Amino acid sequence: QKEVEQDPGPLSVPEGAIVSLNCTYSNSAFQYFMWYRQYSRKGPELLMYTYSSGNKEDGRFTAQVDKSSKYISLFIRDSQPSDSATYLCAMSDDNYGQNFVFGPGTRLSVLP
Amino acid sequence: DTEVTQTPKHLVMGMTNKKSLKCEQHMGHRAMYWYKQKAKKPPELMFVYSYEKLSINESVPSRFSPECPNSSLLNLHLHALQPEDSALYLCASSQVLDQPQHFGDGTRLSIL
Numbered sequence: 668q669k670e671v672e673q674d675p676g677p678l679s680v681p682e683g684a685i686v687s688l689n690c691t692y693s694n695s696a697f698q699y700f701m702w703y704r705q706y707s708r709k710g711p712e713l714l715m716y717t718y719s720s721g722n723k724e725d726g727r728f729t730a731q732v733d734k735s736s737k738y739i740s741l742f743i744r745d746s747q748p749s750d751s752a753t754y755l756c757a758m759s760d761d762n763y764g765q766n767f768v769f770g771p772g773t774r775l776s777v778l779p
Numbered sequence: 780d781t782e783v784t785q786t787p788k789h790l791v792m793g794m795t796n797k798k799s800l801k802c803e804q805h806m807g808h809r810a811m812y813w814y815k816q817k818a819k820k821p822p823e824l825m826f827v828y829s830y831e832k833l834s835i836n837e838s839v840p841s842r843f844s845p846e847c848p849n850s851s852l853l854n855l856h857l858h859a860l861q862p863e864d865s866a867l868y869l870c871a872s873s874q875v876l877d878q879p880q881h882f883g884d885g886t887r888l889s890i891l
Contacts (some may be wrong), residue, residue: 699877699879701879703882708884708887709884709885710783710785710869710871710882710883710884710885711822711869711882712882713879713881713882716879755821759877761877767824767880769821769822770821771820771821772819772820772821
């Protein structure tokens with residue numbers, strides 16, 4: 668079993684749809700949870716950062732962490748064609764960066 | 780525009796060449812990272828520097844040699860690379876270890 672699992676997609680949705688992206692993980696020591704967006708030929712861009720469990724909202728983006736289920740989600744409301752990218756979840760524990768792991772990424776296409 | 784600047788954006792080199800990749804950040808971050816990313820894969824960690832000292836070396840071949848001259852700069856020296864080393868090389872920084880990482884747009888390296 669991989670440490671972090673994520674559906675690779677591709678996921679295609681119409682413009683304006685609500686998008687749900689998810690990751691599951693196996694290491695209960697993970698405390699920091701991040702979502703990155705990566706456009707083609709660009710570096711990953713930090714979208715959301717959450718410590719421990721709970722929800723966080725930023726504009727059209729909402730991140731949720733459920734540590735009891737080892738499951739994190741990113742919701743995108745009113746999706747736009749400009750949201751078309753690869754979305755990578757990432758997580759780490761408290762061990763001074765010794766265990767920082769990316770999920771494999773989900774490719775998202777928002778169709779106009 | 781990202782706050783982590785990488786040069787050059789593209790590099791083509793032969794297997795006998797020596798070249799260097801450069802990374803600069805002016806956010807006052809004290810942790811810096813090198814990653815390698817192949818197409819349709821997540822970034823793979825290579826090296827981590829914390830307070831200008833090498834903290835993590837993920838068993839990277841010696842043909843890759845990192846250097847951190849000061850808290851703002853990170854170099855990756857390349858020598859005698861192989862065709863399989865062709866990839867996008869990403870630099871990232873964070874305030875300290877365990878904090879979210881901010882990425883540059885990478886150097887796309889091709890080995891002939």
